[in-house]
Amino acid sequence: EALAYVRERKGLPRGDLDRTKRQQNFLRALMQQVLSADTLSSPSRVSGLLDSVGRVVGVDEELSNGDMYDLAWSMRGLRSSDVRFLNAPVSGLDTIDGQSVVLLDRGRAEPLWRAMRNDALPEYLAAHRTDGLGGPDSVR
Template identity: 30%
Template sequence: SIPRDLIVDIPDCETKQEDGSTKVIPGSSGVRFNQSLGDLGRDAGCTMRTVTETTGVKPDHFMMADFNAVKTLTSAVGGVDVCVEHAVDDPKSHLKLPAGESTVEGEQALAFVRTRHAFGNEGDLDRIKVQQQFLGSLMRKMSSSDTLTSPTKLVKLAEAATKALTVDSAIGNVGTLKDVALELKEVPPKNITFATVPVLDNPAEKVKATVVVNEAKAPQVFDMIRNDISFTEVEQKKKAKQKKEDAAVAARLEGEKSEPAEVRVRVLNGGAPSGSAGRELTYLQNEAGVTKSENAGNA
């Protein structure tokens, strides 16, 4: 997911006009990502070019789902299961849901993916998380139901998709979309990862409204996508490594312990409120029995 409020450079892009002619729309620097579609007549091709410009990842194909597509496709699979901790009544998106699990489709599904005032800090980054959960649930629904194994339902879904989605010419027919769906069926839902471009609040703004790419974290994410590295595998390896480290720490903590008075502690001030180091030192020496403790000044 790329946040709509991410500041990017949109390159020049050639678009096809309604009369069949082509027109080059000049690029823009330092603007929101969502200006790559619709603004100044930019089409989905402009968005794809902006994705490549920003991430270095060149999309092979694209599918564009508008509001009607969300309604049509969720109805085609018989609804999508969602779960909310608290009851939702959002007057802006018109989403009304009881606490717990619900199945949404059509207009209600659209309200679910559009709402943001009912979740988190009411911002777009929290809405992205909700949309990712929704898509994950949609994938599970398609994998667990007979939609992808019943030829009749599969063709019906592909036909609904061709009407509801804008796709590039290479995949723009019922047969190809059916083949894509059949390939997708072979991917276990647990191996499907949703990730968001790592971002930071825009440092140029006093009132935070936009975000910028987090240069410390984003390059690794882009590199993994470019090189087809599994996010789930990396996560599993990370958990295994942490488990091993935790076991090593636990092993070191077994056995005899030194007396507090034998332990030497240096307290360094790392920017906590004034007097924190002194209070900690008083506690160590007078209550914890760590008599060999000292105030070592600023870190």
């Protein structure tokens, strides 16, 4: 059911844009479940989580198991209210070679890339109250 939920787009009013919001909703629910179980405050639970995630997620070859464990352990104080979901700004939709595509708004995206490079996302979010998809705010 979850897979069908995150893959749906044809029956949604804004197609891929609404699909993105569904995917963010799924990730939010998964994150809340992990955080509510105090998974990140128990070394053995962190190891179990990483074992489960490692079976279905690919990561860069440079990221070791130890690095992933350290990253997960460092997030043990994280709360779902600390996380914002957003998308790169888009300028619209199109069809190219028979494929539905979402068009990046490069001009509006540059401040986001700069904020990411400079570790300044809180400042970006304060100045840009949008989800990048033409909505009024980021998906929470």
